[in-house]
Amino acid sequence: MSDTLKLYHAPRTRSVRVRWLLEEMGLDHEVVPVAFDKRPAGDEAYAKINPMRKVPALEANGEVIVESLAIMEFLLNRYGPTDLLPAVDDPAYGRYLQWFHFGEAGMGVGINMLLAHTFILPEKARNAGIAAWAWDETSKGLEFIAKNGLAEGAYLAGERFTAADISVGYMLYLLKLIGKLGESSESVQAYFKRLTSRDAWAAASVVD
Numbered sequence: 001m002s003d004t005l006k007l008y009h010a011p012r013t014r015s016v017r018v019r020w021l022l023e024e025m026g027l028d029h030e031v032v033p034v035a036f037d038k039r040p041a042g043d044e045a046y047a048k049i050n051p052m053r054k055v056p057a058l059e060a061n062g063e064v065i066v067e068s069l070a071i072m073e074f075l076l077n078r079y080g081p082t083d084l085l086p087a088v089d090d091p092a093y094g095r096y097l098q099w100f101h102f103g104e105a106g107m108g109v110g111i112n113m114l115l116a117h118t119f120i121l122p123e124k125a126r127n128a129g130i131a132a133w134a135w136d137e138t139s140k141g142l143e144f145i146a147k148n149g150l151a152e153g154a155y156l157a158g159e160r161f162t163a164a165d166i167s168v169g170y171m172l173y174l175l176k177l178i179g180k181l182g183e184s185s186e187s188v189q190a191y192f193k194r195l196t197s198r199d200a201w202a203a204a205s206v207v208d
């Protein structure tokens with residue numbers, strides 16, 4: 001592959017998803033650190049890459065793409081075929097798509113609200129009612145993963161690790177960071193251990 005891939009990244013953020021996928025696919029890439037200790041993230045130069053100053057952003061041969069799942073889809077399709085993406089005629093394809101999007105579309109609102117109202121907002125701006133609702137939504141998602149997602153195999157699309165596990169696995173990582181993963185079922189915790197025993201995870205989750 002002669003393409004140039006630059007990942008704008010901050011540890012612990014959704015750019016970990018993209019870094020994890022790049023590692024799993026063995027794609028050469030440059031990691032460009034984005035300062036995340038204050039808001040807005042990054043500097044004026046980064047604002048030219050992503051005017052919202054959120055991470056991740058991927059620059060592929062000069063073209064910038066944001067949204068972690070869109071970037072993942074781009075990498076999977078452009079640099080595949082790969083076992084991480086079931087083919088459209090694979091019986092696991094629908095299930096794969098469901099879980100791939102569940103990571104952000106299904107779990108994002110609850111987890112973002114939970115983070116905001118327990119950690120990110122200044123204490124006096126936090127709302128206990130919103131935090132409780134957010135945890136309830138998140139718990140429903142965790143139960144769905146345990147009862148439906150892991151019912152048919154070790155991974156969400158079946159017996160094989162796919163990009164859907166990266167999408168959802170990142171959200172479990174966020175819950176672990178805020179001390180809430182321990183409140184999920186044993187099967188979800190065992191699944192998270194399975195995911196995080198991968199070499200690509202170790203490389204992607206490094207806090208450098």
Ligand SMILES: N[C@@H](CCC(=O)N[C@@H](CS)C(=O)NCC(=O)O)C(=O)O
Pocket residue numbers: 012013014015039040041053054055056066067068069104
């Ligand atoms: N849906 C987007 C979310 C991007 C996002 O909100 N990233 C967070 C880090 S996980 C961020 O950069 N937050 C900084 C901010 O909102 O100022 C994605 O999946 O890429």
